[in-house]
Amino acid sequence: MAYLKKIKDWPLEDRPREKLLRHGPEALSDAELLAIILRVGGKNMTAIDLARQILQECGGFRGIDKMDVQQFTRVHGIGQAKAAQIKAAITIGKRLARQRFAMNDRIQNSQDVYDMVHLKFRDLNREVFCLILLTSRNKVISEKVIFEGTVTQSMVSPREVVREIINAGAAQVIFVHNHPSGEVTPSEQDLHVTQLLKRACETIEVSVLDHIIIGDNRYYSFADEGRL
Numbered sequence: 001m002a003y004l005k006k007i008k009d010w011p012l013e014d015r016p017r018e019k020l021l022r023h024g025p026e027a028l029s030d031a032e033l034l035a036i037i038l039r040v041g042g043k044n045m046t047a048i049d050l051a052r053q054i055l056q057e058c059g060g061f062r063g064i065d066k067m068d069v070q071q072f073t074r075v076h077g078i079g080q081a082k083a084a085q086i087k088a089a090i091t092i093g094k095r096l097a098r099q100r101f102a103m104n105d106r107i108q109n110s111q112d113v114y115d116m117v118h119l120k121f122r123d124l125n126r127e128v129f130c131l132i133l134l135t136s137r138n139k140v141i142s143e144k145v146i147f148e149g150t151v152t153q154s155m156v157s158p159r160e161v162v163r164e165i166i167n168a169g170a171a172q173v174i175f176v177h178n179h180p181s182g183e184v185t186p187s188e189q190d191l192h193v194t195q196l197l198k199r200a201c202e203t204i205e206v207s208v209l210d211h212i213i214i215g216d217n218r219y220y221s222f223a224d225e226g227r228l
Contacts (some may be wrong), residue, residue, distance in 0.1 A: 016048065030055055037085055042077045050077045065090050066123045094119045106138045110221035113174055113212050117143070121178040121214040129156050129177040133170035134209070141168050156193055158200035165206050173201060175211040182216030186227075194222060 016032040025033065034051035035041075041050040057075055058064045064072060064086060072083045107113060113132065121128060129147040134140060144164050147156050165173055175197060177190075186194075190213065198208045210223040222228045 030061065034086070037089055038082060045077075054078065061090060062123070065094075105140055107132070107134060107140060107174070107209075108138065110210055110212060110219070110224050113176065113210065113221075114214070114219045116140075117176055117212075118214050118217075118219065121176070122216060124178055125180050127178060127180060129175070131161065131164055132174040132176060133165060133168040134172040134174065136171035138172065138209075141170055144168070156197065158197055161197055162200050162204055165201065166204065170206065172207045172209050174209050176214065177211075178214040184213045184215035184218055184220035186213060186220060186222070191227070194228070198228065 016028060016035050019032065020028055020036065028036075031048050031051040034055065035047035038047045038051055041047040045053070054064075054075055054077060055061070058067065058072075069080070069083050069087060072078055072087065073080055078086075107116075116132075117130065121130075127147075127149050128145055131144045131146060132140060133142050133144065146160055146164060149155065161173075175194065190211075194211045201208050208228060210221055210228065212222075213220040
């Protein structure tokens, strides 16, 4: 009968932690990175075996990110402690990706906006409408979510938008919302809301720089398409 060989019995160059220390994290597979967080496997499984099983069952790291903690703990081999550790690690990665656009950073184009917000918006199953409030020199003052709804519902109040702009002392604004379907083509309602909010902003002499629709790893920019 062959016994399972534990990771600590593997050659040093094959162990995930030692491999990372020698060659850096980019040299590791997704399963090896996850195994370092898991530390131990399950019955008749190494940590890498368990990591592979989790990634396959969940659909990779992005699938894990979509799950809440309760859903994640239903995955074989995942208890509350492991779920918390893995979700924390993924959230750190998402926050790191956004750090270069901390408050007071300058927005230069639509790609900057997408890079700033897409990880937060892309996998939501509800529609969210957000304002990015800016100074006259394109520096970010704040982000403000003003509406959250269902996939088919979209109600954005021009009065609330104007109030948030005035309260922030913003000179410019960018609208951002997501399409839970993943498609980014603007609907007739999107076109109507954009013009409605633009007219409201004109009454207080605030420039609308763009309206970005976030989809599945892509975006649509009203400014880039000449539709503002």
